[in-house]
Amino acid sequence: MSDPTTDRRATAIAHHLLHGGCLDPADDGDRALYEELMGNGPLYDRVAERLAGVGYALHQFFGHLGVRPERAVEGLGGNTLGLHAGHIRLLVWLWVQLVYRQIKAAARDEATEPLPGRAQSLFDFAEAPDDAPPEIAPSEVFAEFREIYSDAAIKQFLGALRKRRFIVQSRRSDPIVAGPALYVMVDPLRMEEYVVGLARRGTMALPSEPSGGTP
Numbered sequence: 001m002s003d004p005t006t007d008r009r010a011t012a013i014a015h016h017l018l019h020g021g022c023l024d025p026a027d028d029g030d031r032a033l034y035e036e037l038m039g040n041g042p043l044y045d046r047v048a049e050r051l052a053g054v055g056y057a058l059h060q061f062f063g064h065l066g067v068r069p070e071r072a073v074e075g076l077g078g079n080t081l082g083l084h085a086g087h088i089r090l091l092v093w094l095w096v097q098l099v100y101r102q103i104k105a106a107a108r109d110e111a112t113e114p115l116p117g118r119a120q121s122l123f124d125f126a127e128a129p130d131d132a133p134p135e136i137a138p139s140e141v142f143a144e145f146r147e148i149y150s151d152a153a154i155k156q157f158l159g160a161l162r163k164r165r166f167i168v169q170s171r172r173s174d175p176i177v178a179g180p181a182l183y184v185m186v187d188p189l190r191m192e193e194y195v196v197g198l199a200r201r202g203t204m205a206l207p208s209e210p211s212g213g214t215p
Contacts, residue, residue, distance in 0.1 A: 021164070
């Protein structure tokens, strides 16, 4: 029998996640909410059930937590974020530069023997002080996309991705780092399949890979 207090709390958290898409580690309230969910298994499971009931999955990756639509719902609903082809192209490229690099680094770490008394996990890379998450200069983004889009369009794309928390910049001239949505609102397995296919066709170079190379 479920606990009414837990049910009410789970419903409130589910609404919060559906509204924001993901928890923002830079926000004190969201950070406290993350710690509450990670420390309370029954509450986490109840939130996941609430979200599943409306077609969303609770997803955590590299220390971030958020929701993604289930594939069946995603196929029916289409793109509800208001992103068009230009936004998506930039989003894919930034995911490769900022998140895929971390996935590859974590995979390399897991392939090595852990230190005595220390268990390894996907979260070690994000938490290790010597392994800061990758960042990219705005000038690199403009250099990459200037042949396709105007500077004004690129600025608009970056602004839309900042607004939806796919990327984080304190100021527009600051380096770009991955936002919480880039970790949890993008399916890493599907994205990896997609970008590997692009690389094999020679249309996107993966980090530390020549264009057309096989990861």
